[in-house]
Amino acid sequence: MEPIVEHSGGVIGASWLMIAFPLASAAILLLGGRRTNAWGHLLGVFAPVASFVVAVMCFLQPSGRYDVGLYDFIPGVAKVGLLIDPLSITFALLITGVGSLIHIYSIGYMAHDPERRRFFAYLNLFVAAMLLLVLADNYLVLFLGWEGVGLASYLLIGFWQFKPTAATAAKKAFVVNRVGDFGFLVGLFTIFATFGTFAFGPVFDNAAKASNGTLTAIGIMLLIGACGKSAQLPLQSWLLDAMEGPTPVSALIHAATMVTAGVYLVVRSGAAFFPEGATASLIVTIVGVATLLAGAIIGTAKDDIKKALAGSTMSQIGYMMLAAGLGPAGYAFAIAHLLTHGFFKADLFLGAGSVMHAMKDEVNMRRYGALRALMPVTFITFFIGYLAIIGFPLLSGYFTKDGIIETAMDSNAILGWLAVIGAGITGFYMSRVVFMTFFGSKRWADDVHPHESPSVMTWPLIILSIGSIFLGGYLILSNRLMVYLGPAVGLPEALPQFHPFSPTGLATLALVALGAAIAWVRYGSAEVPQVAPRGSFLTTFARRDLYGDALNEALLMRPGQWLTRLAVWFDNKGVDGVVNGLAAGIGGSSGRLRRIQTGFVRSYALSIFVGAAVLVGAWYVVGNL
């Protein structure tokens, strides 16, 4: 890893503009009110595009690790500054690039929503917070962005707050994220207590001096934070409900950008708190594998197209987490997969949104079918995204997911095989989505007239699908991304070689093909019933999100409620008694003291006089001591 150098001026010095554009736009749109309705969405689109331009300009500068100090927030304790290095620029490009496409798409998608301006304000707020998160040069500012993302996501999930389910989902996302944030905060305090600073540079430099136990503790605490934001087990439950937000758009945020924050945190802190072979890293990989399997299994049983895709998001983030726990060899693959996933998942979600747009907001795939002829652009782009995600040879996902599986296999065979199985399941459930939506017979009601979406919605799809085809190969072949990220996250001892047909790769492909074939038999060639059959125990298990909510309820909510009741009881009897007593005491003394203020000037003068006498006396006594 390269050392971080102070930098100011030039293009890098102006990198704060990336955050300033969307933040200013959000402020204008929120404060401007209805006056900005007419042009609000244009400003809202301009901001991330401008940020994207700045990000590209930073990207074109000579590579290095630059610390751009903005100002001392609390002198000596907290500085506000940006860290511009390959890792943060990569993220900034993803966020502003894919973010801009989301914004453009939203012009069309939200065209008929009276609150479109507010929606764009929240989107801009989200982009600004996310950029602050990835560009921060210390944990405190990162946390600020982290909370900002949480807030924006809460606002976006609950955007249609008139729907009770949306309001509940927003609250759920917020609460679950708070659990993660709490872990993160404890980690943050521990970091400050250990190193006396929040800044990345000194923390990473001095990490080796801290005790192993401390490092592990910090690592686990940060991981809890990451689990919350990235919907990893056991804090995954909010992601599926988050699909209640305005359809593809907020869902996209929860697929391509926001949920990657946890991966970013782990990779960023990797060298210090998640070194190869450490306990914390092992836990990261276990969490990753468990989530990738759980997400995949949930995805197999969902009939709601967005929830199926949400399951797949969980699963893919699980892959990234797995890779992030594998040290420098895995970082590049984690980030590469994150980037390609950003493209193809955005592609898939936007495609799903396009389908829903055409189907009068119907989300149940059992009421789709045979849409490929009616919506050719959506179908083709969706299909490309599908091929990319299942790892069809030479498409993006093939390179990046294969890289993760190979690295996992090298590190630990059990992890590797579980990841391969996960890939097979992915092949099954993604094929299921495609077959149920675009193939088979028409199952929709007569009053629905599917049609292709307007071009403002299809163009982002086309751009994203092109990325889904080529990006993976570009990043992985000749280790481009790994070398580029090297200065920021470190390089493995030996650069991996890409083997087109390694045994692991062949096994993966075989399993994926098997999964796709089963899906074809069940959902492609056979007739899909419009009402879901009862299914086996396993199906129910998957449909219920692996009883995640039931588990939460039994393990956390019920005891939590009891604990709350106990706490309330104790609070009422004990704490409140004291607090109320104190408050009453203060209020009472206020009332009594108030009576001294009679309103008569002679009484005031007397009080001044008495005060003066006491003051003189006191001074006299103190002075003569």
Add this chain to the structure above:
Amino acid sequence: MGETFVFWVLAVVSVIAALGLVFSRKAVYSALMLGVVMLSLAVLYAVQDAPFLAVVQIIVYTGAVMMLFLFVLMMVGVDSSDSLVETIKGQRFWAVLAGLGFAVLLALGIGNAFIGPAKGLAAYPQNVPSLAELIFTRHVFAFEVTSALLITAALGAVVLAHRERLTPKLTQRDLARQRFKEFARTGRNPAPLPGPGTYARHNAIDKPALLPDGSIAAQSVNRYVARYEKAEGTLPPEVAQALESDSEALELEKE
């Protein structure tokens, strides 16, 4: 020795006068007592080689400020007095306590201090030119800024007391017209009150005019004086009788 003698005499005089100033019930007495205090101080200044201060004290304070006080007292009325009943619980007690405490502290503190011989005057042999030099060099800024204070005071007096004329001023003609209209309506005498007249034996303000038959002209009774004398119980019975017989005068009294 002479200075000490003068000090002890004037100290007693001025303290007694100051106490009289505070405790006197009549405002005019208080004002006069204040004059005594100021004059005593002026003499003390003079004895202590400060002729300028002494003269200024007499001219400005005794001459100008005191006179202003008296003018104000005359205009507001000498008989207006405040209620001296204390309504706040403990006010007197604490005031006395704090006053005594403060006095004891000061006496202790300043009494304990070792005061060296006077200094400063040796460097400035002549009082007035030295003062002039100080005022126009070292303290010139304070001296100039004081003008802001004076302007503020004048401006403040204007704001608080000046009545901006909102209606046109009444001329003699208007006033005469008004008086006669009043006369037509109520029968009130439009003419000024009569003077002592030919038959009066005194021309003092409190003596009413006499009519040719020797009786009192009720209209000529000065009602302010009459009211005062009535309150004091010194209103001559014949005047009272004359007032009672004259309904118009009674009405006037009611005003």
Add this chain to the structure above:
Amino acid sequence: MTDTITAPTIEYLLLSPLLVVFGAAIVGVLVEAFAPRYLRAAFQVPLTLLSLVAAFALVIFVVVKDGVPNKAAAMGAVAADGPALFIWGTILLLAFVSVLLIGDDFVPSAVAVPGSVEEERAVSEGAAHTEVYPLVLFAVGGMLLFAASNDLLVMFVALEVMSLPLYMLCGLARRRRLLSQEAAMKYFLLGAFSSAFFLYGTALLYGYAGSIDLSKISTSLSSVGGQDSLLFIGAAVLGVGLFFKIGAVPFQMWKPDVYQGAPTPITALMASGTLVAAFGALLRVFWVALGNLEWDWSPVVWAVAILTMVVGAILAITQTDIKRMLAYSSIAHAGFILTAVVATAGAKQNSLALSGILFYLVAYGLTTVGAFGVVTMVRDPGGEAWHLSRWAGLGKRSPKLAMVLAFFLLAMAGIPLTSGFFAKYAVFSAAVSGGAVALVVVGVVASAIAAFFYVRVIVLMFFSDPAADGPSIVMPIATRGVVGFAALATVVLGVFPQPVLDLASKAAQSLFVR
């Protein structure tokens, strides 16, 4: 003794901000004398604002031209040093925004008896006391001089120049006139009382040191012996006069009554500008004149600071008039600032504490002007809606205004990301490094109590139902600008305090001129 007097040297450039303000005030008086009534306001308002801007520009010019000066100007009467210039800039800024708040708050004819026919006629004639503008300028000039006076005589004159116009202005409220006149009378009597203390202290200190120069008093502390009691009593009595001006307990009684009765723009000026000036003077007396005596005065100031914080915070709780509540809050804030006044030890620590105080004064001054600006906007038929119950549900009636006020209140409570947080942080951290940990503990407890009544108003505004006949919102453009500016400053100083902190520490670096 020579027969000739050498002419005094006056540093006109250094004193130019002062001179501009006083000059404009005198021009304003001339306008009153010669301009016809209908033209006066058209002259006075631009004259006042322009002179304040010009004075502010001159402060900057002085610093830019020759760097931060550090000398006693005008034959040693006026201290021109970093803190003085910083305080000048602060006072001028606060005065500017306070003057912008002046709208229809002043009585049309002060001489008319409240509620009389004459008053009604004056109202219908559209009469107005445009004298308030020169009076405000005189008061501002006094504030500038008060904070920069280098000897006790100038300080006393400045005290009077500052106070006398304020006594006047307090009694000129258009509504609730009897309350206003009562407030003016009380302020005048008590102010005169405290001035007497100040003067007596000056006399005693002169008796002790043989000089009224702050720096000479300081040097005589080590050379004069045997008169310590004179010094102690003199300093204490002088302190009474200064504590009265900042409203420290037990000399705070006047503050709620006067703040409540005065026209709200004047209240804003007093709560911001006077407080700043009084702290400037207080620091000069305690740090320069009595600088080597801190072992003697710091226990006393400790006690005063504790009393001020606690009494201010506790008494604010039971207030029902928003202006009275803000007055008590201002008392509590004076206590918070006092915690840094006692945090002296060595030049470095002193400049740390001083920069904290300066930052606090800017931040608090702007926030409090903004809060009073909001108070002027919420109107009942009979004037400002002063009773807190009238503010219930304002969040529903006028969400933006309520949010802005809530923001000001949070800033006063010291919530992070507002200027109040950094202000408190600056003075408390200075106090901690100065060894006054116990004082800071009391300060934090008092802040917690204070947060209660700030939050209570917020709860009242946002979580109560508005009354059917609730107050209406009047938003003159200037007031809106002032409130917006204050809100912006509160945000910027809360998120990005560095430039002002730097400026304050630069101003505080050389400390006071000696």
